[in-house]
Amino acid sequence: MKIAVDAMGGDNAPEALVKGGILARDEYKVNIVLSGKENEIKKILEKSTSDFRNIEILNAEEVISNEDKPVMAIRRKKDSSLVKALNAVKNKEADAVVSAGSTGALLAGATLVVGRINGIERPAIGALIPNMDGGFALLIDSGANVDSKPEFLYDFAIMGDIYLKKVMNIASPRIALANIGSEKTKGDKLTVETYDILESTHLPLNFIGNIEAREILQGKADIIVCDGFVGNMILKTLEGTVLEIMKGLKNELMSSTRAKIGGLLIKPALYSFKGKFDYSEHGGAPILGVKETVIKAHGSSDEKAVKNAIRQAVICIENKVNDLIEESIMRR
Amino acid sequence: MKIAVDAMGGDNAPEALVKGGILARDEYKVNIVLSGKENEIKKILEKSTSDFRNIEILNAEEVISNEDKPVMAIRRKKDSSLVKALNAVKNKEADAVVSAGSTGALLAGATLVVGRINGIERPAIGALIPNMDGGFALLIDSGANVDSKPEFLYDFAIMGDIYLKKVMNIASPRIALANIGSEKTKGDKLTVETYDILESTHLPLNFIGNIEAREILQGKADIIVCDGFVGNMILKTLEGTVLEIMKGLKNELMSSTRAKIGGLLIKPALYSFKGKFDYSEHGGAPILGVKETVIKAHGSSDEKAVKNAIRQAVICIENKVNDLIEESIMRR
Numbered sequence: 294m295k296i297a298v299d300a301m302g303g304d305n306a307p308e309a310l311v312k313g314g315i316l317a318r319d320e321y322k323v324n325i326v327l328s329g330k331e332n333e334i335k336k337i338l339e340k341s342t343s344d345f346r347n348i349e350i351l352n353a354e355e356v357i358s359n360e361d362k363p364v365m366a367i368r369r370k371k372d373s374s375l376v377k378a379l380n381a382v383k384n385k386e387a388d389a390v391v392s393a394g395s396t397g398a399l400l401a402g403a404t405l406v407v408g409r410i411n412g413i414e415r416p417a418i419g420a421l422i423p424n425m426d427g428g429f430a431l432l433i434d435s436g437a438n439v440d441s442k443p444e445f446l447y448d449f450a451i452m453g454d455i456y457l458k459k460v461m462n463i464a465s466p467r468i469a470l471a472n473i474g475s476e477k478t479k480g481d482k483l484t485v486e487t488y489d490i491l492e493s494t495h496l497p498l499n500f501i502g503n504i505e506a507r508e509i510l511q512g513k514a515d516i517i518v519c520d521g522f523v524g525n526m527i528l529k530t531l532e533g534t535v536l537e538i539m540k541g542l543k544n545e546l547m548s549s550t551r552a553k554i555g556g557l558l559i560k561p562a563l564y565s566f567k568g569k570f571d572y573s574e575h576g577g578a579p580i581l582g583v584k585e586t587v588i589k590a591h592g593s594s595d596e597k598a599v600k601n602a603i604r605q606a607v608i609c610i611e612n613k614v615n616d617l618i619e620e621s622i623m624r625r
Numbered sequence: 626m627k628i629a630v631d632a633m634g635g636d637n638a639p640e641a642l643v644k645g646g647i648l649a650r651d652e653y654k655v656n657i658v659l660s661g662k663e664n665e666i667k668k669i670l671e672k673s674t675s676d677f678r679n680i681e682i683l684n685a686e687e688v689i690s691n692e693d694k695p696v697m698a699i700r701r702k703k704d705s706s707l708v709k710a711l712n713a714v715k716n717k718e719a720d721a722v723v724s725a726g727s728t729g730a731l732l733a734g735a736t737l738v739v740g741r742i743n744g745i746e747r748p749a750i751g752a753l754i755p756n757m758d759g760g761f762a763l764l765i766d767s768g769a770n771v772d773s774k775p776e777f778l779y780d781f782a783i784m785g786d787i788y789l790k791k792v793m794n795i796a797s798p799r800i801a802l803a804n805i806g807s808e809k810t811k812g813d814k815l816t817v818e819t820y821d822i823l824e825s826t827h828l829p830l831n832f833i834g835n836i837e838a839r840e841i842l843q844g845k846a847d848i849i850v851c852d853g854f855v856g857n858m859i860l861k862t863l864e865g866t867v868l869e870i871m872k873g874l875k876n877e878l879m880s881s882t883r884a885k886i887g888g889l890l891i892k893p894a895l896y897s898f899k900g901k902f903d904y905s906e907h908g909g910a911p912i913l914g915v916k917e918t919v920i921k922a923h924g925s926s927d928e929k930a931v932k933n934a935i936r937q938a939v940i941c942i943e944n945k946v947n948d949l950i951e952e953s954i955m956r957r
Contacts, residue, residue, distance in 0.1 A: 311955075424869075424870070425869050425873045438807060439805070439812065439813035439814075440813045440814050449907060461870065471858065473771070473853075473854055473857040479852045480854070481771035482771075482772050482773045484854075505861055506857065506858045506860075506862040506865060506869075507861040508859035508861075508865055509865060510865055510866060510869040520813075521805075521856055522805055522812070522816075522855070523837065525805040526805070526838045526862070527858055527862050528837070528838075529805075529838035529839040530838040530841060530858070530859050530862040530863055530866070531835055531862055531866050532839055532864050533838060533839035533842055534842060534862070534866040534870075535841065535866060535870065536839075537756075537757050537842040537843070538867065538870055539864075540757070542897055542898060545891075545894040545895070545897060546891060548894055548897075549893075551806065551891075551893070552890065552891050552893070552894040553892050554887075554890055555886075555887045555888070555889070555890025555891035555892075556891060557886025557887070558884065558886070558890065559877075559883075559884050559887035559888060559891060560887075561877060561879055561883070562877040562880055562881065562883075562884040562887070563877070566873055566877040567879075617860035
C-alpha cells in the first residue's frame with residue numbers, strides 16, 4: 294500500500310509531513326510518497342532517519358497556498374505538491390492522498406483530478422468534532438457544499454455511516470440532522486425534506502432525528518448531517534469559542550498573584566482538559582464521495598496528527614470504504 | 626410610560642419578573658403592568674415592597690409554555706399572561722412588552738397580535754452576543770426566520786443598525802454578513818446576493834463585508850446579519866460550547882487535591898471571566914420589525930436581567946426606534 298503525502302501543505306510543512314510520514318511507515322508498514330520540493334524534503338529526511346526504505350520523493354516545485362483560488366490553482370499549478378500527489382493516486386501510482394494544505398484546493402482537486410464516485414453528485418468533507426466524553430461526532434458536510442438539496446444530505450448520511458462503521462468501528466452510528474428544534478416539522482425547507490427521506494429510507498441507517506446545535510458537544514449523535522454552509526458555521530463557531538475561552542482564561546489567570554498561583558496548580562488539569570479538544574488524536578477529515586481515499590489533515594497538524602491522518606487513509610483502503618459507498622449509493 | 630411584563634414566562638417566573646418590575650419602576654420611573662395570575666403576583670409583590678404605586682396587575686389565568694405550539698397557543702390561550710400583555714400593547718394600554726417565556730410564542734404573538742411594521746415582510750430577533758473585550762455583537766436574525774431572501778437580510782441590517790445606534794449608542798455600527806469566507810464571492814446564493822445589496826445600498830449603512838464564524842467573539846463587527854437558521858446554529862453552538870467547557874473545567878478542577886486547591890485560588894478570576902459571558906448585563910433580545918416594542922428576556926433571567934430588559938424597552942420607546950425603522954424601510 295502506498296500513501297501520497299502532500300509534503301508542502303499546512304502550517305508545519307514540510308517538516309511535520311515528512312516526519313509524520315516516517316512515523317506512519319514504521320508503525321503501519323506502508324510506503325510513503327512525499328510530494329514536494331525534493332531538496333527541502335531530502336534535508337528533513339536525512340536529519341530524521343537513517344532508513345530510507347519505502348519512502349520516495351515525488352518532486353514538485355510549486356506550492357498551493359490558502360490564498361490561491363482553489364479551482365484555478367488545481368488547473369494551473371500542475372507542478373504543485375498537491376496536484377502531483379492527486380495525479381499519483383489517479384494514475385494508480387498511490388492509493389490515497391493526505392494533505393494538511395488548503396481545504397478548498399484539496400476539495401477542488403479531489404473532484405477535478407480524482408473524480409466523483411458514480412451516483413454521487415456532491416462529495417463532502419466530514420470533520421471530527423471531539424466532545425466532552427472523549428468521543429467525537431462526524432460533522433458532514435462541514436464546508437464543501439452550499440445550497441445543498443435534500444438528496445445531497447441523504448448521501449452525506451450514507452457516506453458518513455459507512456465511514457464511521459468501517460474506519461471508526463462504530464457498529465450502528467446514530468445519525469442526526471442539525472436543526473433549530475427537535476420536532477420533525479422544525480427547520481427550513483432543506484431540513485424538513487431531508488428528515489422525511491432519512492426517516493423513510495430502506496437503507497439500514499440509524500436515524501435518530503434532529504439535533505440542536507446546543508447539544509453537539511454532548512455526544513448525543515455520532516454523525517451530524519447538514520449543508521456545508523451550516524456545517525462550516527457550527528465548526529468555526531465551536532473552534533472560535535474554544536480558542537477565545539482558552540485565551541481569555543489565560544489572561545484571567547495572569548490577573549493577580551493569587552490567580553497566578555492557582556493557575557500553576559491547575560496547569561495539569563487544564564492540559565488534560567485541553568487534550569479533550571485535541572484534533573490530532575482523531576486524525577483528519579475525510580473527503581467522501583470521490584473515487585480514491587483523500588484525507589484532509591488539520592492545517593496545524595504536527596507529526597503525530599499527520600501519522601494519524603495516514604492511519605485513517607490506511608483503514609479506509611483496507612476496508613474498501615469507497616467501494617462500499619458506491620454500492621450503497623447504487624441501492625439508495 | 627407603561628411597560629407590560631409577562632410575569633409568568635421564564636425559568637424564574639413569576640418571582641424574577643415581579644421583582645425586576647419593581648426594580649425598573651424605581652430606577653426608570655415607569656409604570657409596570659404585571660400580566661399573570663393575580664394571586665401569585667400579589668403574594669410576591671407584598672413580600673417584596675410596601676410601595677404599590679405605578680404597578681398594576683393584569684389578571685390572566687393561563688400560561689404559555691415552551692411545550693405549546695407557538696401559533697396555536699397565541700390563537701387559543703386568549704387568557705394567557707403573554708396574549709394579555711400583547712393585547713394591552715396593541716390597544717395602547719401599554720407601550721411595550723417584555724417576556725422571558727417561549728421565544729416562539731413571543732415571536733408569533735408579536736406578529737399576529739401586534740402586527741408588522743409597514744414594509745417589513747419578516748420581523749427578526751436580535752440576540753446580543755457578548756465578546757471577550759466586554760463588548761457585544763447583535764446577531765440578527767438569531768432564529769425567527771428560515772429560508773430567508775436577500776431582501777429580508779437587508780431589512781435585518783437596517784433594523785439592527787437603528788437599534789444599535791439608538792439603544793446601544795453606537796455611532797456607526799459595523800455591519801458584517803455571516804459567511805464561510807471573507808471574499809465577496811464566497812458563500813451560498815443568499816449571502817452572495819445579500820452582499821451585493823449591502824454593498825450598493827444608498828442608505829448610510831457601515832457594511833464591512835463578510836465575517837467568518839471563527840471571528841464572531843473577536844469583536845470585529847457590531848451587527849452580524851444572517852438567516853435565522855444560520856443565526857440559531859451560531860448562537861446555540863456558542864452557548865453550548867461555553868456551557869460544556871465550563872462544566873468540563875469544573876470537573877477537571879475536582880479531579881485532584883492539587884487541582885482543588887488551585888481551583889479555590891482561581892475562583893474569583895473564573896467568576897470575573899464567566900461574567901464576560903453574562904447575558905443579564907446587556908438585557909434581552911429585541912424583536913424588530915413589529916409595530917410596538919417587544920423585548921425577549923433570556924429564559925433564565927433573574928430580576929436584574931428583567932430590569933435591564935425593561936430598560937431596553939424604555940430606551941426603544943424614548944428613541945422612537947419603530948418609527949425610525951418604518952422611515953428607513955420606506956426609503957430603502
